[in-house]
Amino acid sequence: MTYSSDFLRRLETRGYIHQITDAAALDGAAGKGAITAYVGFDCTAPSLHIGNLVSIMMLRHLQQSGHRPIVLMGGGTTKIGDPSGKDEARQLLGDEQINANLASIKRIFERFLTFGDGPTDAVMVNNDDWLSRLQLVPFLRDYGRHFSINRMLTFDSVRLRLEREQPLSFIEFNYMIFQAYDYLELNRRFGCTLQMGGSDQWGNIVNGTDLIRRVDAKDAFGLTTPLITRADGAKMGKTAKGAVWLHEDQLPHFDYWQFWRNTHDADVGKFLRLFTDLPLDEIARLEALEGAEINTAKEMLATEATALCRGRDAAEAAAETARATFAEGGAGEDLPQFAVSGPVSIVDALIGLGFAASKNEARKLVAQGGARIDGEAVGSDAALVAPGQKVSAGKKRHGLVVAG
């Protein structure tokens, strides 16, 4: 479909659109004037991860196209736990933990969006503000009657759990009702007419548009993004070590840069479109590079994606460290460091830098020829490392031993 609104054309050409409830009508509304749209984020962890990045970028494009983004923090819904895509009920978090996570997550959005009071300035709200005030009987009478259990049972989030005979608690069963109510509340408070989210949120989003139609007889839209997968089929952003966090506290700048730098060849174009602001013709050029040249595109991807999330300075510093380390075999200042008072054994250095979990593991690294000091393979695990030297484990993990 060809869109006339700047906003949807942008999303379409960059690969963000999976499903839209009424594409033509939304396109019309977005072409006519500023619309308000929201994405909900839950607060189960102190940082968001790469899996949330597509949604964040969509809000960014929304704002850049002259519309108003709302960031809905799920302070209230996190207390319930979204059953979508899960086999077991989530560990329920307490208020204190949720609030701490929420405060921490807030900072990420300031990188991607402009907040303020202007007509297209982003707004952040917490659904705990209204969800916690709901009263059961009035709520059931006013809104509960619009939800049919028959239909709720057909939603993937519920159906799959039941089919697999995994327990689904009543509290989780209510999650979709609250999410639908959030949309209604945002529609009333901010005139919000679009909810966006991952493809797994489709059911929840549609529930919201339905509720708005039934209760207030108004039209609202939903839009979902495709599940972003890597060329090898794995889910985006899941590594063996866990999620790729957006927060610096959870993942250093250099590692974040490296994550993008190590993108598979086949994903470079897709990721450039989704996760950077580079113009499409520039991306087309980078994507067309072949052989070793594609590495240039990966470096661009890494630097641009890191600049968005961590700031331009951090991105360039990481890029410089990577260049010094990989291209020149030297060392950059962004590498992990291990402070020592004097020479230490290679085994201790590897553990100190976090490259080995135990002495056995470190020794095996040495035995297999994976450990290097200043680029030279270490022959024996008795070898000593002095402050100022670079220690490497394998080809990608490098660190510095420093005096301290």
Add this chain to the structure above:
RNA sequence: GGAGGGGUGGCCGAGCGGUCAAUGGCAGCAGACUGUAAAUCUGCCGGGUUUCACCCUACGUUGGUUCAAAUCCAACCCCCUCCA
């Protein structure tokens, strides 16, 4: 409540008295080949040490039988299936 089946290393899944730190697969790590890619091949893959070896801790929990238990017995906990 009754009758069966099961709980093994990050995950899946063998083993069913010694030769078991436990086959195999996945994931992970390292090496070779490369482009800090993919694919492929090779090795490693509980912890510790004075590392061609030795020691410690491990097969739901707690006891027991035995020279010897992941393997047998008992109790308990948890999960699944069927019946009520």
